[in-house]
Structures are given as structure tokens and as C-alpha cells.
Amino acid sequence: MKSENTNVNQDSISHNAELEIIRVENLHKNFGENEILKGVNLSVKQGEVISIVGSSGSGKSTLLRCINLLEYPTKGKIMFEGTDVLGDKSNQNTYRAKVGMVFQHFNLFSNMNVLQNCITAQVMVLKRTKEEASENAIKYLHKVGMAEYVNARPAQLSGGQKQRVAIARALAMNPDALLFDEPTSALDPELIREVLKTIESVAKDGMTMLIVTHEMTFARRISNKIAFMSEGVIEEIDTPDVVFDNPKSIKLKNFLRV
Numbered sequence: 001m002k003s004e005n006t007n008v009n010q011d012s013i014s015h016n017a018e019l020e021i022i023r024v025e026n027l028h029k030n031f032g033e034n035e036i037l038k039g040v041n042l043s044v045k046q047g048e049v050i051s052i053v054g055s056s057g058s059g060k061s062t063l064l065r066c067i068n069l070l071e072y073p074t075k076g077k078i079m080f081e082g083t084d085v086l087g088d089k090s091n092q093n094t095y096r097a098k099v100g101m102v103f104q105h106f107n108l109f110s111n112m113n114v115l116q117n118c119i120t121a122q123v124m125v126l127k128r129t130k131e132e133a134s135e136n137a138i139k140y141l142h143k144v145g146m147a148e149y150v151n152a153r154p155a156q157l158s159g160g161q162k163q164r165v166a167i168a169r170a171l172a173m174n175p176d177a178l179l180f181d182e183p184t185s186a187l188d189p190e191l192i193r194e195v196l197k198t199i200e201s202v203a204k205d206g207m208t209m210l211i212v213t214h215e216m217t218f219a220r221r222i223s224n225k226i227a228f229m230s231e232g233v234i235e236e237i238d239t240p241d242v243v244f245d246n247p248k249s250i251k252l253k254n255f256l257r258v
């Protein structure tokens with residue numbers, strides 16, 4: 001892939017290289033006998049966008065789910081802004097509210113309209129008033145171009161619109177980091193663009209993000225780093241130019257050839 005020099009993050013956004021938002025150390029996850037994560041190490045600095053690529057079954061989703069504590073790691077350490085989140089269980093709810101997640105299948109509440117979807121967690125978890133939550137939700141619904149749909153139910157929306165609402169809902173929690181697990185994989189090709197554009201604009205605002213994606217051109221354009229996962233470890237992590245133009249490991253070379 002040729003460098004287009006249009007990467008929004010590699011040079012132009014000056015992220016705070018000192019402040020580490022997420023640090024994963026020697027993370028392991030077993031499901032029964034199967035060891036799925038085999039010692040993952042990863043550091044995500046404030047404002048960084050890191051895309052995670054790798055073949056099916058390499059453990060990408062498991063890694064994100066462990067980082068968000070949707071799965072509990074078997075071994076290892078997760079540091080969030082300097083605090084050990086596995087060691088100090090009393091802070092886990094606060095932590096989870098600060099790390100948003102956007103899923104492949106949107107996971108909107110089908111019995112609620114768009115606005116309700118975007119305010120519920122703000123009220124329940126962050127204890128905001130309905131008015132505050134609503135104002136904040138509308139701000140982010142504007143950002144993703146969905147403000148005119150506040151009264152719509154998820155079933156009335158296209159997949160791309162649902163995903164943009166899911167992104168607004170995550171942003172409305174004012175998280176310190178956002179995790180995306182294949183946010184466009186369930187979408188028809190003509191809807192992928194609008195969601196990628198939305199994610200790119202969130203990246204340009206300086207949000208710290210970890211994105212599992214198969215959209216290589218997109219990953220290259222918006223990421224500071226690309227992490228290549230293989231068989232439960234991060235096999236290689238570097239700038240997009242190095243990963244795509246100068247891969248070191250045989251496994252990554254093979255992956256890129258496919």
C-alpha cells in the first residue's frame with residue numbers, strides 16, 4: 001500500500017506522549033483449556049489511535065473485551081491512567097464508564113428511542129439529571145449527524161445510522177478512551193463510508209482509540225500505530241508506514257499478502 005501522506009494522526013495531532021491512558025502487561029485469557037491471549041503487552045497514550053489487525057481467531061475481540069472487563073483476564077495487568085484496574089476492584093465501575101465500547105452489532109436498546117439510548121447510562125451510571133444527559137446526548141447526536149432522529153426507534157434506522165447512534169451514545173459518556181470492535185463489519189458496503197467518516201472525525205477531535213478493523217486503508221489513514229495480532233500476542237506494532245510497507249515478521253508479511 002502506498003503512503004498517501006494523508007494520515008490524520010501520525011503527524012498532525014500532537015498527542016500527549018507522556019500520559020498513558022491504557023497499559024496492558026503480559027495479559028493472558030483462557031477459555032477452559034484454550035489459552036486465547038498469551039501475554040499481550042500494549043501501551044495507549046492520550047490522543048493515540050491504535051488499530052488492531054489480524055486474522056480471525058487471533059484474539060482481537062478477546063483483547064478488547066478484557067480491556068473493557070467484559071471478560072476477566074486470567075493473568076496480567078491492566079493499568080488505566082496509572083491505576084491497576086484488576087487489583088483495585090472498587091474502581092471497576094468508574095473505569096468501565098471511562099472506557100467506551102462500540103460493537104459490530106451496535107447493541108442499541110431496541111425498546112428505546114435514539115435519545116433514550118443515549119441518556120440512560122449517563123443517568124444511571126454518571127448520575128446526571130435527565131436534562132443534562134439529554135443536552136449532552138443531543139450535542140453528540142449532532143456530531144454524528146443523527147440529531148433529527150431523536151425520536152426514532154433502532155428498527156427504523158439503517159445499520160449505518162444505528163452505528164452512528166451507538167458512537168454518539170459512547171461519546172455522551174465523555175469517556176477517556178473508546179474501543180471499537182469491527183464497527184463496520186455488519187454493514188452493507190454503501191453504509192461503511194458514513195461510519196468510517198464519523199470515526200475519523202472522532203479521531204480528529206483527539207479521542208484516544210483502539211480500533212479492531214479489517215479496513216486497512218482506513219486504519220492506515222487514521223492511526224498512529226497499527227498492532228498486528230497473531231495467535232494471542234501482538235506480533236508487531238509500529239507506525240502504519242512501517243507495518244504496511246516494511247513488515248518485519250513473516251506472519252505479518254503473509255497476512256498482508258492475503
Ligand SMILES: Nc1ncnc2c1ncn2[C@@H]1O[C@H](COP(=O)(O)OP(=O)(O)OP(=O)(O)O)[C@@H](O)[C@H]1O
Pocket residue numbers: 031036054055056057058059060061062063
Ligand atoms: N466466550 C468464549 N468462550 C470460549 N471461547 C471463546 C470465547 N470467546 C472467544 N473464544 C475463542 O477465542 C478465540 C479468539 O476469539 P476472538 O473473538 O477474540 O478472535 P478475533 O481475533 O476477534 O476473530 P474475528 O476476526 O473472527 O472477530 C476463538 O478461537 C474463539 O472461539
Ligand SMILES: [Mg+2]
Pocket residue numbers: 060061062
Ligand atoms: Mg472479533
